[in-house]
Amino acid sequence: MTIYSVYIxxxxxxxxxxxxxxxxxxxxxKTFSYPLELTLKIHDEKVVVAFGQRDGIKVGxxxxxxxxxxxxxxxxxxxxxxxxLLNNDDKYPLNIKFGRPKLSKNEEIMFAGMFHSLFAISVQxxxxxxxxxxxxxxxxxxxxxxxxxxTGIKFVVLSDPRQVGQDSFLxxxxxxxxxxxxxxxxxxxxxxxxxxxxxxxxxxxxxxADKITVG
Amino acid sequence: xTIYTLYIFDRNGTCRHYSEWNRKNQSGxxxxxxxxxxxxxxxxxKSFVGRMSPVDQKESFHSxxxxxxxxHFYETPSGLQFVMTTDLNVGNITDILxxxxxxxxxxxxxxxxxxxxxxxxKSELFKTKLDEYVRGLPIFATKLS
Numbered sequence: 001m002t003i004y005s006v007y008i009x010x011x012x013x014x015x016x017x018x019x020x021x022x023x024x025x026x027x028x029x030k031t032f033s034y035p036l037e038l039t040l041k042i043h044d045e046k047v048v049v050a051f052g053q054r055d056g057i058k059v060g061x062x063x064x065x066x067x068x069x070x071x072x073x074x075x076x077x078x079x080x081x082x083x084x085l086l087n088n089d090d091k092y093p094l095n096i097k098f099g100r101p102k103l104s105k106n107e108e109i110m111f112a113g114m115f116h117s118l119f120a121i122s123v124q125x126x127x128x129x130x131x132x133x134x135x136x137x138x139x140x141x142x143x144x145x146x147x148x149x150x151t152g153i154k155f156v157v158l159s160d161p162r163q164v165g166q167d168s169f170l171x172x173x174x175x176x177x178x179x180x181x182x183x184x185x186x187x188x189x190x191x192x193x194x195x196x197x198x199x200x201x202x203x204x205x206x207x208x209a210d211k212i213t214v215g
Numbered sequence: 216x217t218i219y220t221l222y223i224f225d226r227n228g229t230c231r232h233y234s235e236w237n238r239k240n241q242s243g244x245x246x247x248x249x250x251x252x253x254x255x256x257x258x259x260x261k262s263f264v265g266r267m268s269p270v271d272q273k274e275s276f277h278s279x280x281x282x283x284x285x286x287h288f289y290e291t292p293s294g295l296q297f298v299m300t301t302d303l304n305v306g307n308i309t310d311i312l313x314x315x316x317x318x319x320x321x322x323x324x325x326x327x328x329x330x331x332x333x334x335x336x337k338s339e340l341f342k343t344k345l346d347e348y349v350r351g352l353p354i355f356a357t358k359l360s
Contacts, residue, residue: 004269023269058271100271107266114263121256122281125249127219127300129240131283137260139276141268158267 002160003169003206004142007108008177010190011152013116015109017193021206027064027099028056034092040083045073046101047082057098065097115156119146136166149174169209176201216354219284219300221345223320223336226294228254231324232336236349257288257296277309291316305354319344 004024008017039051040063047063062071066085069076076082085091103111119133137144138161145166146156155173157166180198181187187195219239223232230250242249261275278287285305289297289312297312323341324330330338349355 026270060271103266111263111267114259118256118260118263121252122279122286124242125253125256126242126281126284127235127238127240128283128302131240131281133281134279135281137264137276137279139264139268139272140274141270141272144267158269 002163003209004158004160006158006173006202006206007112007115007154007156008173008193009112009116009154009156012190013113014190015112016191017198018108018112019199019202019206022210023102025099026061027097028061029065029095029097030055030057031093031095034089036086040086042074042083047071047074048101049098058100060100061098062101063096064099067095112156115146116154119148119154145170147171147174153177165212169205172205172209173202176205216304216356217302218305218349218352218355219302221300221349222250222253222296222298224250224254224257224296224298225333227333228258229333230254230335231295232342232345234342234346234349236355253298254296257298277307287312289313289316295320301354308354311352311354315345315348319348 003021005018005020007015010016037052037054038049038057040047041050042048043050049057049059049061051059053059063082065071066076066082069078071077071082074082076085086094086096115134122134123131133148134144134146136146141161142158143161143163143166144156144158146154147167147170148154155170155177157170157173159166176198177193180201181193181195182189184195184197187193217237219237220235221233222230225231228251230247233246233250242252244252260279264276265272275290276288278285280286280303283303284300285303287299287301287305287308289309291297295316297315299308299312301308319341323338323344324336327338327341330336330341336342
């Protein structure tokens with residue numbers, strides 16, 4: 001089973017655990033000469049492609065590295081401003097690496113809250129009585145499965161769209177949560193989970209789930 | 216298998232058409248308010264899915280399900296959104312929603328010079344044809360239970 005990531009959301013909509021299992025890396029490296037055929041802009045402290053989709057570089061991708069030097073936000077590792085460097089024709093040819101941006105911690109927390117509200121709205125908009133919220137969301141690139149416990153904790157798993165059998169994994173996840181987070185005397189309820197045993201067991205469960213389809 | 220409701224939104228978020236067939240529960244809001252809530256939820260879902268996706272996507276989500284109903288979503292390149300809620304036994308019906316767009320919406324709304332482009336569709340012909348089409352679908356089969 002290909003599981004991309006796991007989220008645990010508390011009853012107030014706060015993210016209390018997030019783990020990326022195997023998120024596919026989308027990166028394209030290319031050498032450019034001046035002038036750059038792509039239009040770049042600064043968005044959310046990142047250098048983003050705004051126009052000129054080509055050779056696998058898509059609109060929305062960010063600059064990850066220039067000449068092998070990793071980019072942090074809008075600056076290179078050595079403190080140079082990326083936009084300034086790319087607008088300077090003496091520095092060309094440049095080797096630039098583009099890729100799909102990873103979710104930042106802030107975005108993860110924001111999307112967890114967003115899912116929490118979408119879940120609640122889907123209950124209200126139900127055309128039949130006594131419906132729960134979203135249990136499975138299907139898109140062309142991934143599948144999101146969610147199970148809510150009686151106490152309001154939501155376990156969310158993102159996986160490959162062709163996968164089945166996430167239900168048993170969600171059950172297993174709840175078991176691990178009950179055994180290694182809730183039973184840990186140093187864990188306070190509804191707070192982020194920082195328990196070593198929980199991490200270890202979750203990873204084991206993920207490895208096991210990965211093996212199921214291989215076998 | 217059965218169909219509960221159908222919403223058609225344009226790209227500005229106006230509800231162009233709403234109809235219900237075997238709906239068993241009202242949301243407690245007026246239709247107007249409900250359409251706004253639905254459109255709001257869908258546009259949030261779209262941006263949520265676009266950002267959460269581990270790889271680049273071409274289309275947004277096509278359906279979600281709860282333990283009682285399933286919501287199908289289809290968006291045309293011009294931003295027109297077809298949303299249908301059905302029960303859980305219905306599979307992928309993107310092609311049905313697409314057919315509805317090509318054979319009914321295009322024919323009886325877009326090609327009708329008297330249909331306004333901004334507000335709800337008033338054409339009775341469109342409504343009748345749509346109702347006929349939906350009632351004729353194999354997934355409409357209502358078992359009187």
